[in-house]
Amino acid sequence: MKKSGILNRHLAGALAELGHGDGVLICDVGMPVPPGPRVVDLAFLAGIPSFAQVLDGLLDELVVEGATAAQEIREANPDASRLLTERLPGLTHVPHDALKALTADARLVVRTGEARPYANVLLRCGVFF
Numbered sequence: 001m002k003k004s005g006i007l008n009r010h011l012a013g014a015l016a017e018l019g020h021g022d023g024v025l026i027c028d029v030g031m032p033v034p035p036g037p038r039v040v041d042l043a044f045l046a047g048i049p050s051f052a053q054v055l056d057g058l059l060d061e062l063v064v065e066g067a068t069a070a071q072e073i074r075e076a077n078p079d080a081s082r083l084l085t086e087r088l089p090g091l092t093h094v095p096h097d098a099l100k101a102l103t104a105d106a107r108l109v110v111r112t113g114e115a116r117p118y119a120n121v122l123l124r125c126g127v128f129f
Contacts, residue, residue: 006061011040014108015061023106024062024123026054028114037106043113051114052083055121058110059087065126070096073118080119088121 006012018024027033028051029043042049071093073081084091094102102122103109112119 006057008040008042011042011110014038014040015058018062018107018125020125020127022108022125023102024058024125025103025106025109026051026058026121026123027103027109027111028116028119029111030115030117031103031111031120032100033109033111034100034104036104037109039109039111041111043111045113046115048113051080051112051116051119054110054112054114055083055087058123062123063126063128064088064123066124067091068099068102068122068124069093070099070118070120072096073120076117077119080114080116084121088123091121 006015025037033039042054067088069084069091096118099120099122106122
């Protein structure tokens with residue numbers, strides 16, 4: 001049995017299958033998920049687990065070479081915007097509808113219990129060497 005890191009077996013297994021360039025969407029409970037990507041739904045109650053908790057847990061496990069968020073997050077959810085800016089240097093912003101379109105190519109979607117608007121980010125996996 002694992003003693004540290006991500007303990008959810010579905011999420012740990014999905015992360016182990018990711019490769020360079022694969023997309024991982026971390027999203028709030030309201031983000032529409034297109035058919036196609038594998039989904040690991042962690043939502044339990046509104047706000048649990050939070051977007052920040054899931055983001056930090058995934059950033060501890062993944063090499064990230066790029067990230068994209070909706071530009072609307074800046075005004076609608078300044079706390080989440082600040083979190084992303086601090087954790088993801090080089091973060092790019094696109095209109096929310098464009099972010100939703102980009103999720104169709106994601107390999108994995110991790111749904112949080114976050115109930116604040118625009119708490120979504122599409123990560124692009126890198127390599128550790």
